[in-house]
Amino acid sequence: MPRPKQGPRLASSPAHERLMLANMSTSLFMHGRITTTLQKAKCLRPVAERLITFAKRGDLHSRRRVMRVIRNKSIVHLLFTQIAEQMEQREGGYTRIVRIPARHGDNAPQAVIELVTEPVSAKQATVKEAEAATKVAAKDEAAEVADATEAAIVEGAADDAVNEAVDANETDTDVADADKAAVDLEKDAKSADEAADQAEEDADEAEDAESADTKAEK
Numbered sequence: 001m002p003r004p005k006q007g008p009r010l011a012s013s014p015a016h017e018r019l020m021l022a023n024m025s026t027s028l029f030m031h032g033r034i035t036t037t038l039q040k041a042k043c044l045r046p047v048a049e050r051l052i053t054f055a056k057r058g059d060l061h062s063r064r065r066v067m068r069v070i071r072n073k074s075i076v077h078l079l080f081t082q083i084a085e086q087m088e089q090r091e092g093g094y095t096r097i098v099r100i101p102a103r104h105g106d107n108a109p110q111a112v113i114e115l116v117t118e119p120v121s122a123k124q125a126t127v128k129e130a131e132a133a134t135k136v137a138a139k140d141e142a143a144e145v146a147d148a149t150e151a152a153i154v155e156g157a158a159d160d161a162v163n164e165a166v167d168a169n170e171t172d173t174d175v176a177d178a179d180k181a182a183v184d185l186e187k188d189a190k191s192a193d194e195a196a197d198q199a200e201e202d203a204d205e206a207e208d209a210e211s212a213d214t215k216a217e218k
Contacts, residue, residue, distance in 0.1 A: 010040060021047045022069045028095075029070070029079050033114030041097050041113040052094045055084035089120040
């Protein structure tokens with residue numbers, strides 16, 4: 001038979017040991033404390049605290065994991081509703097082992113393993129509240145930064161649109177002014193041509209009149 005790595009086995013087989021620890025965990029959650037040998041208490045402690053950790057999560061998967069060990073549904077309900085609520089402020093150390101005098105007869109070392117139901121100290125509670133407030137403030141600040149960034153992006157896009165519209169309007173105005181100036185120049189050029197033609201006609205008429213006067217004198 002293979003030897004366990006963590007000290008001697010508590011029962012004749014691993015399956016027997018698992019059932020023994022499951023029964024002891026059920027008794028611990030039912031009564032809040034049990035008296036056993038020191039070695040059994042040390043082996044029970046990590047099992048019980050792991051079950052409490054599952055209970056603090058509170059989801060369906062965790063409940064099914066606990067039901068694999070504890071088959072009593074009323075104890076599971078007690079663990080998830082009352083014990084998990086009592087351990088909510090704790091990050092660990094859900095159980096306490098207190099040594100008591102040795103057992104009569106075989107002189108085996110005994111101990112009492114119990115749930116730590118005392119509230120967290122005021123200092124630790126203040127630290128937890130401060131950490132929670134810091135996390136909430138960080139989330140709010142991140143949300144505000146995101147909103148401000150989005151607003152800046154929207155505002156920048158609006159400014160770009162306005163600038164493009166102004167540029168377009170200015171361009172259209174310039175084009176209209178240029179067209180108007182071209183029309184005016186064309187009109188001025190046409191008037192100048194008409195004036196030149198009229199001046200040339202006047203000069204021809206004057207020359208013809210002068211020639212006629214010269215012939216009459218002869």
